Amino acid sequence: MSWMPAFAGMTMVLLTGAAQAETVLRRGNSVEPETLDPHQARGVSASNVLRDLYEGLTREAPDGAVIPGVAERWDVSADGREYTFHLRAGARWSSGEALTAADFAESLRRALAPATASPVAQILAPLDHVDATDARTLRLRLRTATPHLPGLLSHPAAFPVHASNRAGAPFAPGTLVGNGAYRLVDWVAHAHIALERNPAYWDAASVGVDRVLFYPTENPASEIKRYRAGELDWTDTIPVGQARWVRENLARELHVSPYLGVYFYGFNLTRPPFKDNPALRRALALAVDRETLVSRIVATGEVPAATWVPPGIAGYTPQRPEWADWPAARRLEEARRLYAQAGYSAGNPLELELRYNTGDNHKRVALAVSWMWRQALGVRTSLVNEEYKVFLQNRRARRVTQLFRADWIGDYDDAATFAERMLSSSGLNDTGYANPDYDKRVQQAAGEADPARRRAALEQAERILLEDLPVMPLYFYVSKHLVKPGVTGWQPNIMDHHYSRYFRITR
Amino acid sequence: MLNFTLKRLLYTVPTLLVLAALVFFLLRAAPGGPFDGERALAPEVQAQIEAVYHLDEPLWRQFARYLAALARGDLGPSFQYAGRSVNELIAAGFPVSLQLGLAAMALAVLAGCSAGVVAALRRGSLADRGLMALALTGVSIPNFVVAPLLILAFALALGWLPAGGWDSWRSAVLPVIALALPQIAYLARLTRDSMVEVLAQSWIRTARAKGLPQRWIVLRHALKPALLPVLSYLGPATAQILTGSVVVEQVFSIPGLGRHFVQGALNRDYTLVMGVVMFYGALVVLFNLAVDLLYGALDPRVRTR
Numbered sequence: 001m002s003w004m005p006a007f008a009g010m011t012m013v014l015l016t017g018a019a020q021a022e023t024v025l026r027r028g029n030s031v032e033p034e035t036l037d038p039h040q041a042r043g044v045s046a047s048n049v050l051r052d053l054y055e056g057l058t059r060e061a062p063d064g065a066v067i068p069g070v071a072e073r074w075d076v077s078a079d080g081r082e083y084t085f086h087l088r089a090g091a092r093w094s095s096g097e098a099l100t101a102a103d104f105a106e107s108l109r110r111a112l113a114p115a116t117a118s119p120v121a122q123i124l125a126p127l128d129h130v131d132a133t134d135a136r137t138l139r140l141r142l143r144t145a146t147p148h149l150p151g152l153l154s155h156p157a158a159f160p161v162h163a164s165n166r167a168g169a170p171f172a173p174g175t176l177v178g179n180g181a182y183r184l185v186d187w188v189a190h191a192h193i194a195l196e197r198n199p200a201y202w203d204a205a206s207v208g209v210d211r212v213l214f215y216p217t218e219n220p221a222s223e224i225k226r227y228r229a230g231e232l233d234w235t236d237t238i239p240v241g242q243a244r245w246v247r248e249n250l251a252r253e254l255h256v257s258p259y260l261g262v263y264f265y266g267f268n269l270t271r272p273p274f275k276d277n278p279a280l281r282r283a284l285a286l287a288v289d290r291e292t293l294v295s296r297i298v299a300t301g302e303v304p305a306a307t308w309v310p311p312g313i314a315g316y317t318p319q320r321p322e323w324a325d326w327p328a329a330r331r332l333e334e335a336r337r338l339y340a341q342a343g344y345s346a347g348n349p350l351e352l353e354l355r356y357n358t359g360d361n362h363k364r365v366a367l368a369v370s371w372m373w374r375q376a377l378g379v380r381t382s383l384v385n386e387e388y389k390v391f392l393q394n395r396r397a398r399r400v401t402q403l404f405r406a407d408w409i410g411d412y413d414d415a416a417t418f419a420e421r422m423l424s425s426s427g428l429n430d431t432g433y434a435n436p437d438y439d440k441r442v443q444q445a446a447g448e449a450d451p452a453r454r455r456a457a458l459e460q461a462e463r464i465l466l467e468d469l470p471v472m473p474l475y476f477y478v479s480k481h482l483v484k485p486g487v488t489g490w491q492p493n494i495m496d497h498h499y500s501r502y503f504r505i506t507r
Numbered sequence: 508m509l510n511f512t513l514k515r516l517l518y519t520v521p522t523l524l525v526l527a528a529l530v531f532f533l534l535r536a537a538p539g540g541p542f543d544g545e546r547a548l549a550p551e552v553q554a555q556i557e558a559v560y561h562l563d564e565p566l567w568r569q570f571a572r573y574l575a576a577l578a579r580g581d582l583g584p585s586f587q588y589a590g591r592s593v594n595e596l597i598a599a600g601f602p603v604s605l606q607l608g609l610a611a612m613a614l615a616v617l618a619g620c621s622a623g624v625v626a627a628l629r630r631g632s633l634a635d636r637g638l639m640a641l642a643l644t645g646v647s648i649p650n651f652v653v654a655p656l657l658i659l660a661f662a663l664a665l666g667w668l669p670a671g672g673w674d675s676w677r678s679a680v681l682p683v684i685a686l687a688l689p690q691i692a693y694l695a696r697l698t699r700d701s702m703v704e705v706l707a708q709s710w711i712r713t714a715r716a717k718g719l720p721q722r723w724i725v726l727r728h729a730l731k732p733a734l735l736p737v738l739s740y741l742g743p744a745t746a747q748i749l750t751g752s753v754v755v756e757q758v759f760s761i762p763g764l765g766r767h768f769v770q771g772a773l774n775r776d777y778t779l780v781m782g783v784v785m786f787y788g789a790l791v792v793l794f795n796l797a798v799d800l801l802y803g804a805l806d807p808r809v810r811t812r
Contacts, residue, residue, distance in 0.1 A: 032770065035589040042544060117555035119548050170590050189588070189599055190770075191673055191762035215672070215760070218770070221655070222671055222760050229662045229670035389539025389775055396547065407545075427547040 023505040025209045025487065028217040028227065028236040032190050036171040038156035039111040039118045044409075045236075047156050049193055049214055052500045053178040054159035055201075057085050057104065057138070058150045062502045064413060064493030066151045070099065070160070070179065070202075071138075080145030080449030087136040090202040093162055094183040101132035107160040108140075120157040123411055145449035148414040155412065181207045181501035190216055195500070208489065208504040227482055233505075235482040240360040243300040246482070253482045256301040257492030258312050260410035261477035262418070264305070265354070265369070268401050269470055270432040273350060278468060280350070283338035285472040286323055286331050287376040288369055294475050297368045298361060301480075305473035308465055309418045312494045315455055316415040319462040332376050339377045346378050355384045356405035357391040365474065366405065395430045406430065407477070413495055415458045416445065422465055433470035512800065519792045526788045527577065527781070531570050534777050541586035541775040560586060573781070582782035587774040593782035596767055601786070603673060604756070604763035608749040610683045612741075615690035615748075620737065622691070623698025627733075628725065630703060638695060645692025654685040654758040671760035682759045686752055690744060697740060702733040735806060742798030746791040 033046035038054055041047060051059075059069035068074075071085040091099040108130045111121050126149065129141035142149065152158065162177035169175040176184045181203070182195035193214040197207050215232060217223035220239035224246075226232045238246050238254070246254055267274040267281050274281055290304035306324035309316065323331055344350045354370060356362040363385065370381035386394065395404045408428075410417040419442045420426060424434035441461035448454035465471075479496040486507035490498065542548060542556055557563045561572060576583055582593035622642070626635040661681060662670035669678045705711065706729055714724045753765035764783055771779035 032588075034587050037589060040589050042546070114551055114555060117552045117559065119542075119544075119546070119552060121552070122549060172590075188762055189591070189596055190760075190766045217760065219757055219760070222758055225655075225658050225663065225670040226672070226760065229658075229666070231669055231672060387539075388773070389543050390537075392543050392545070393538045427549065428545075 022210045023208070024211045024213065025234070025500055025503055025505060026213045026215065026232050027234045027500070028223045028232050029193075029214040030216070030236045031218045032216040033193070033214075036176060036184065036187075037165070038159040038161060039107075039116055039120065041156055042119050045214075045216070048498075049195075050156045050159065051497060052180055052182040052195055052212060053176070053184055054156065054180045056153050056155070056158045056160070057087075058154045060154055060493070060495065060497050060499070062489065062491040062493070062499075064495055064497065066154055066413075069154065070104075074150070080147065081142045083140045083142070083149060084133075085138040085140070087138065088202055089136070091179065092200045092202065094178050094180075094198045094200050095162070096200050098135075099160060099179050100135045101138040102135070103160045103163070104138050105130045105132040106163070106166065108158065110161060110166055111157050118157065120155070123152055123155050123157040126152070144447040146446075147449070147451055147454065148412060148416065151412045151414060181499070182212055192216075203501075207501045209500055212500045224482070227484075233484045233487050238300065238480045238482060240364075243480075250482060253485060255481045255483055255490060255492065256478050257496075258303065258310065258494055259477040259479040259496050260310055260312070260413065260494045261407055262305055262308065262310055262473050263302075263365075263405075263407045263475050263477060264308075264471045264473045266395075266404050266406050266431045266471045267469070268398050268403070268430075268432060270398050271402065273352070274402065277342055279338040280342035280344070281469040281472070283335045283342060283377065284373060284379070285469055286335035286338070288372050288472070288474065289328065290474060292372075293365065293368055297364050298475060301478045303476040303478070305475045306466075308422075308462055308471065308473055309415045310410070310476045310494075313410075313413060313415055315451060317459065319459055319466060321466050335376055339379075344377070344379075350377070350379045352379055352381045353384050353400075353402045354381050354405075355386060355391060355394065355401055355403065357386055357388040362405050369474070398430070398432055404430070406471075409477070410495075415455075415462070416442075419445065419458050419461050419465075422470065431470040433468065435464060435468055438464045438468070511803075512796070515796050515799070519789070519796075522792060523785065523788055524574075527574065527785060528570070530781055530784045531573060531777075532566070534775070534780060535566060537775065539775055541777060543775070560584070573778075577785065582785070583778035585776055585779050587771065587776040587779065593778050596779060597764065597782055597786055600762060600764040600767050603761060604749055604752055604765060607679065607682060607686065607752055607755075607761065607763060608745065610679060611686035611690065611748055611752075612745055614683060614687040615694055615744075616737075616741070618687070619691040619694025620698045620734065622695040624702055624725065624730070624733075626695065626699040627702030627706065635699075639699065642692040642695040645688050646696075648689075650685055650689070650754045651758065653688055654682070654755055657681045657685055658758070671758075673761045673763075678759075682752075682755050682761060685758075686748060686755050690748060693744075694737060694740070697737055698733065701736045702729065705729045705733040708732075731805065735802070738801060738805065739798060742794045743791075746787070746794045749787070749790065 029048055030045045031043065033041065033049055034043055035041050035046060036049060036053065038050050041050060055069045057069055057071040058066050061067045070087055070091045072088045074083055074085045076083055087101055093099050108124065108127065110116055111118050112124055112127065126142045126144060126146040127140060128143045131139045133139055160179060164177060165171060173184050173186055181198060181201050183198040185196050186194035195212040197204060197210055201207065217236055220237050223232065223235050224239055224242065227235045269275055294302045294304050307318035307320055309318045311318055323334065354366055356366050366383050370383065373379035373381060394401050408418065408421055421428045422433055422438065423429065423442055424439055438461055441457045441464065445454045445457035445461065448457060483490050486505055487503055488506055489503040542553065561569055573583065585591050585593055585596060588596065622638050626638045629635050658670045658681065661668045668680050672678050711724060711729060714728050752763060753769055756763045756765040757769060767779060768783045771783065
């Protein structure tokens with residue numbers, strides 16, 4: 001029997017040899033990406049792939065900090081309205097051709113052209129004029145000073161698109177020409193997207209994993225089974241209701257970290273009972289016990305939200321209202337006083353319709369919150385569950401909706417992405433909120449080059465918003481991933497962006 | 508025979524037209540559109556997209572446009588997956604669903620009919636009662652319960668087979684079983700009852716009286732008539748198994764047509780849902796026709812009528 005260990009040893013050598021030959025990262029990636037055209041992609045799952053296939057003028061470090069990408073440095077004019085980007089000498093397309101400032105200029109123009117009908121071009125709204133002064137210099141004129149411009153330029157909407165793809169070649173294996181750390185080799189709808197390292201990438205030497213596979217995993221229950229069976233190295237999320245099991249059994253592989261998103265209820269301010277009724281809105285907001293909500297109901301490390309802007313944004317302090325730190329008894333007493341002031345009582349209770357879209361979590365939250373209102377104020381809430389697209393239409397039309405569930409994930413790491421959503425002119429503002437005072441502060445911030453004054457204006461705006469309460473924040477999101485122990489290099493960041501190039505496989 | 512076939516084929520045209528009209532207008536009646544999302548589009552972007560997909564035209568004209576393209580075999584561009592056509596998506600998804608469905612059907616027929624014959628031959632025995640109890644259980648437990656249980660047992664606890672995906676024959680084993688189980692159960696009961704009936708017929712008694720061996724009697728004389736009801740069940744069952752793999756494809760993350768269908772409906776991908784329904788509709792019609800033709804071949808009484 002003495003040959004057994006020798007044989008086993010030989011197999012080990014062979015296996016490790018093979019493992020060194022090629023490393024593979026298999027990522028769960030929620031839904032099937034709708035397209036790999038960076039100017040057309042709307043969803044998070046497409047963006048995850050695009051950040052591996054392309055690189056903008058800037059990109060994000062593993063911790064989320066904005067760092068140079070194709071541009072090695074940039075200068076800003078004194079008034080903050082002109083940026084000059086200097087491109088790296090070695091920047092190339094995956095086809096080997098040189099990547100020039102003109103490529104970026106043409107691509108930005110394509111993203112902004114009405115004919116492109118890009119659903120994400122609004123990210124680039126600050127751009128006024130784009131100009132390639134030579135092969136490696138790109139000048140951007142802005143409408144207003146935009147200190148967070150470098151962050152915006154790391155978004156797929158600002159990625160360069162190769163001339164062949166601009167001319168109509170499909171964004172598909174064989175014809176998609178990118179400039180990122182990886183290139184596209186295979187895409188089978190609803191099966192997988194396969195990438196391999198791009199030897200033409202300027203920083204190819206620092207790329208750790210040879211092959212990356214993205215799997216569509218729209219069903220979290222199936223995703224976690226595939227992860228446990230060893231078919232995935234990474235999950236996009238964990239299923240609602242399995243959080244406790246995961247914490248008890250896979251604690252060392254679970255990564256929960258703050259995410260730039262807020263879960264909230266919105267009031268329809270154009271119809272009764274919430275029209276011109278801030279006392280009632282405030283009563284409802286105060287009567288929710290957010291601690292219980294996050295510890296007992298959603299329960300995967302979410303953070304109670306009393307402000308509109310999530311914590312963790314550099315150079316901004318969320319404007320916590322005074323009541324958020326009151327003891328529960330005082331909060332409830334004030335809620336009851338306001339409820340009575342709005343004209344409701346035990347004999348004449350508020351009857352309310354709360355709309356939410358289909359989802360286990362939304363249902364649990366709606367049940368819990370309506371129960372809290374009933375206990376504290378005697379409000380009678382009926383829950384209306386609608387399929388997502390039906391729900392969106394009703395919410396937007398504002399005809400039948402009274403109170404609705406919503407959330408907002410920031411587009412970029414800055415408070416403006418939250419503030420601008422509630423402008424009276426914003427297409428995202430489904431509450432009908434229109435306060436000229438609020439609009440003025442937000443617009444003032446948009447044109448402000450001085451960071452301190454800009455910050456003050458945004459913070460003032462948030463205080464106004466939380467006084468008016470067109471929305472009732474409930475909790476801030478966290479990102480939840482399971483990552484196999486052999487995958488190193490994972491770092492939490494508030495945007496939940498994880499470029500495959502930063503990972504290493506040590507199995 | 509040829510006349511019969513042609514006539515039946517001709518009937519399929521109005522059937523499919525009615526189907527197309529029904530699905531088209533039902534889809535458009537559903538609230539929400541393909542381009543609605545959490546982030547509302549700028550009005551000019553929305554207008555541009557609607558113009559590209561002709562969504563700004565009156566409904567009847569869109570329907571006429573759809574039919575005209577359909578007549579050419581063009582199912583249109585997908586609304587959700589920019590740059591991909593529905594033909595392309597179906598061409599990619601259908602072979603997967605077909606392999607899955609055919610394998611499940613083959614397993615169902617083999618296992619179901621064998622179990623049925625065994626039970627019929629030992630009527631009243633422990634084997635008969637055991638098999639039929641199993642069959643009853645199999646019919647009663649839905650796919651979406653069986654599939655996760657199979658994964659828990661064979662992928663997670665034992666680690667023998669993958670929990671999902673579509674990479675090798677190994678990843679096909681569990682979904683094929685999950686899909687075949689209810690059919691096995693149903694076919695076992697069907698075959699048993701039919702076999703019991705046939706075995707009581709006078710010509711079987713005659714064969715017995717002639718002293719033919721039992722195996723010969725069953726295989727040569729009883730099996731063919733006993734399988735006739737099974738055959739007429741197979742047409743709709745094959746269509747059902749091909750379309751009914753929706754749940755199984757979802758649970759096992761299989762890139763088949765069923766997954767396109769569910770995601771398409773949620774995304775309001777009008778053309779994709781239409782395309783899949785029309786494709787399945789045509790399949791169901793063709794399978795039924797094929798069964799009728801086969802039936803004629805097996806049972807001369809049907810042909811003469």
